[in-house]
Amino acid sequence: MEKMNEKSLNTLEYFKIKQQAQQYLVTDLGKKELKHLSPYINKTEIEAALDETKDAADILRLQGGIPLPKIVDVKPFLKRLDIGATLSAKELAAVGKILRVTNEVRRFFRDLQDDEVDLTKLYETAFELETLPQVTKKLALSVENDGHVTDDASSLLKSLRRQIITTEQSIRDTLAEFTRGKSAKYLSEAVVTIRQDRYVIPVKAEYRNVFGGQVYDQSASGQTLFIEPKQVVSLNNRLSQQEAAQNEEIRRILRELSELIAPYTAEIEANAKLLGHLDLANAKAVYAKNIGATEPAITDEQFLYFRHAWHPLLDLKKAVKNDIMLGQDFKTMLITGPNTGGKTITLKTIGLIQLMGQSGFFIPAGEGSRIGIFDEIFADIGDEQSIEQNLSTFSSHMTNIVSFLDKITPHSLVLFDELGSGTDPQEGAALAIAILDDVAAKGSYVVATTHYPELKVYGYERPETVNASVEFDSMTLEPTYKLLIGVPGRSNALDISSRLGLPQTIIDSASQFVSKDSQDLNNMIGDLVQKRHDVEEEKIHTQQYLKESEQLHSDLEKAYAALNEQRDQLLEKAKQKSNDMVNETSKKADQIIADLRQMRLSGGSNIKENELIDAKGQINQLHQPENLKKNKVLKRAKQKHDLHPNDDVLVKTYGQKGVLLRKAGNHEWEVQIGILKMKINENDLEKISVPDENAKGNRTSVKRTASSGISTSLDLRGQRYEEALTNVDRYLDSAQLAGYSTVTLIHGKGTGSLRSGITQYLKNNRAVKNFEYASPNAGGNGATVVHLK
Structure with a gap:
């Protein structure tokens, strides 16, 4: 990848931006990538880098960042594996950590994808990570993060370590007898210690022969000897053998693990590099958050517009x-103003922000800012305010300018600080104008600071050139560091002299010699630049409103779709629950009906078969269909139930036509059937069309169905007196319409008041021919048999 010149990067202090971002990195490869990072010059690469930072910023906002631990660079270890070497336990632990983190990061991004988090680039990067499940599992089982080989690495290693523990305990128990018993008086200190990997006790020199054995060390004074008593020599020998066997088994395990991962060095190295890349994207996001930076847009035309921009190294x-x-209205900007007024820092701000944007960093500017794409940024800046540099001389300025004049292209940004300074003012101004003309002829973009008044005139006369200045407060006699585009710097001599007490008569006299034409032109140019600025701001606000509106519209569409889906799910659940309840009830009803049928067959009850069938049908009607959304038949049925007064209807229970009079309740209508007025449930009504009597063609006739659905008996037991009489009245009307000649009213015996009331009612009902109590085996005086006319 082609890089920008290092001199300009150093001049603009680009390396300090990388230093600030480095503190947020946790992986060695992330730090390595940042070290070699330089601004991209290809639009695709710039957009990709900014998209990655945007993705990382979204993850930081939603999840607190990408979960990456500290990871060392394993590339040297992998190179050793490629030549057949065996890695140490710590080196294997580092490789194993890469593999474990690979799994965790892939899982993290998969969860983000499942949660429908919208990312532009980092999904692609994360899913390039290649997991090696078997290798990862074996390394995790065998080696801990600190490089300790675990007991589970092999059964032999576990056995050897148990033997070592047992032997060590035996040695300690044996030596403890010397430290606690009569022999303790021969010891310098009642402790057990280790010398040359052997367990020993500290014995006073004069008693060296008491314990026998071998001396392995002595104190600096020679008064204490560290002796291995003869009682533990064989145990120490056994321990040495066991430890040697353990070490040999560990070497075998490390060799086996090295051979296991050797075929996958390319995949592991690629994973480590990708993790470092994700680490860098995460660091850019954290850095952007901490300095308040925002994502810039990119323009192909090199139109820069930095809103509320500031130098990132300032507070x-x-x-x-x-x-x-x-870039849009002018390609050259000449900034004038007093020393220490902010000219140089403005120059460096422009260059550094552009470098940051082209490196994939968010920029220290307000939302809606735009950067261009430059193949090079050349900077000749002698920062007199920096203690890190000596004052630039004219020769050093010229040497630097000469070094890049032949490299400038139409896609370059050139920054001149105090162009032409350090020599005779007249010659310096002439050189500055000539250099600016040469750079402009090549089509480059230029920002230059100067003290020369001749360059103010140059800003007026040359096309695509504008004057600018840093503001100076004549009241406080201090700079404000505000950049004024379109307005050249003023000397402020008259204002300053007035503030310092120069007589007003002198001030007025001097004012007469100052031409007002230049000031009027300044005001006109400043006004035009302000209008351009206002248009840019309005455009940014409009785009922001449009973006917010589109986001709101998208959110509403998603919420509406989710609401509909939730409603459908709730409806289906409710129907399913209702059907489950009906099924349970139906099972119980089936059992009851079966019992009743059995009773009737056995002669124990006067229950008719059609009553059992009707009861079963009513229960089955409680079922809710699973999906009624697109059922056209049901839609037509619903239209038939859309009832209104004066509609012609069919009373399905009686098979009779009638006319709706009024709605008598939530689900009941008063219906005129012939000379009768009845209250009928709307579920028993069907709207029909009655043809004109004068119309030709077949006339519609309605016949009573074979089964009216009306029972030949009415059970009134348990009902109050008024309720029972109302039900009897309705029932007899229905029975008469159904064509029944005999019905039975079951009122029970009880106190006899209900029976007396029904008897009195039947005597006064003109539809009743006669009536008598039921036969003894059918209920006796607990039921009344009514014969209708």
């Missing part, structure tokens, strides 16, 4: 923010 709370434009 955000104290930095003065400026709006900076370049």
Whole structure:
């Protein structure tokens, strides 16, 4: 990848931006990638880098960042594996950590995808990570993060370590007898210690022969000897053999693990590099959050527009923010103003922000800012305010300018600080004008600071060139560091002299010699630039409103779809629950009906078969269909139930036509059937069309169905007196319409008041021919048999 010149990067302090971002990195490869990072010059690469930072910023906002632990660079270890070497336990642990983190990061991004988090680039990066499940599992089982080989690495290693523990305990128990018993008086200190990997006790020199054995060490004074008593020599020998066997088994395990991962060195190295890349994207996002940076847009035309921009190395709370434009109406900007007024820092701000944007960093500017794409940024800046550099001389300026004049292209950004300074003012101004003309002829973009008044005139006369200045407060006699585009710097001599006490008569006299034409032109140019700025701001606000509106519209569509889906799910659940309840009830009803049928067959009850069938049918009607949304038959049925007064209807129970009079309740209508007025449930009504009597063609006739659905008996037991008489009245009307000649009213015996009331009612009902109590085996005086006319 082609890189920008290092001299300009150093001049603009690009390396300090990388230093600030480095503190947020946790992986060695992330730090390595940042070290070699330089601004991209290809639009596709710039967009990709900014998209990655945007993705990482979204993850930081939603999840607190990408979960990456500290990871070392394993590339040297992998190279050793490629030549057949065996890695140490710590090296294997580092490789195993790469594999475990690979699994965790892939799982993290898969969860983000399942949660429908919208990312532009990092999904692609994360899913390039290649997991090696078997290798990962074996390394995790065998080696801990600190490089300790676990007991589970092999059964032999586990056995050897148990033997070592047992032997060590035996040695300690044996030596403890010397430290606690009569022999303790021969010891310098009642402790057990280790010398040359052998367990020993500290014995006073004069008693060296008491314990026998071998001396392995002595104190500096020679008064204490560290002796291995003869009682533990064989145990120590056994321990040495066991430890040697353990070490040999560990070497075998490390060799086996090295051979296991050797075929996958390319995949592991690629994973480590991808994790470092994700680490860098995450660090860019954290850095952007901490300095308040925003994502810039990219323009192909090199139109810069930095809103409320500030230098990223300054304190955000104290930095003065400026709006900076370049490229659309002018390609050259000449900044004038007093020393220490902020000219140089403005120049460096422009260059550094552009470098940051082309490196994939968010920029220290307001939302809606735009960067261009430059193949090179050349900077000749002698920062007199920097203690890190000596004052630039004329020769050093010229040497630097000469070095890049032949490299400038139409896609370059050139920054001149105090162009032509350090020599005779007249010659310096002439050189500055000539250099600016040469750079402009090549089509480059230029920002230059100067003290020369001749360059103010140059800003008026040359096309695509504009004057600018840093503001100076004549009241406080201090700079404000505000950039004024379109307005050249003023000397402020008259204002300053007035503030310092120069007589007003002198001030007025001097004012007469100052031409007002230049000031009027300044005001006109400043007004035009302000209008351009206002248009840019309005455009940004409009785009922001449009973006917010589109987001709101998208959110509403998603919410509406989710609401509909939730409603459908609730309806289906409710129907399913209702059907489950009906099924349960139906099972119980089936059992009851079966019992009743059995009773009737056995002669124990006067229950008719059609009553059992009707009861079963009513229960089955409680079922809710699973999906009624697109059922056209049901839609037509619903239309038939859309009832209104004066509609012609069919009373399905009686098979009779009638006319609706009024709605008598939530689900009941008063219906005129012939000379009768009855209250009928709307589920028993069907709207029909009655043809005109004069119309030709077949006339519609309605016949009573074979089964009216009306029972030949009415059970009134348990009902109050008024309720029972109302039900009897309705029932007899229905029975008469159904064509029944005999019905039975079951009122029970009880106190006899209900029976007496029904008897009195039947005597006064003109539809009743006669009546008598039921036969003894059919209920006796607990039921009345009514014969209808």
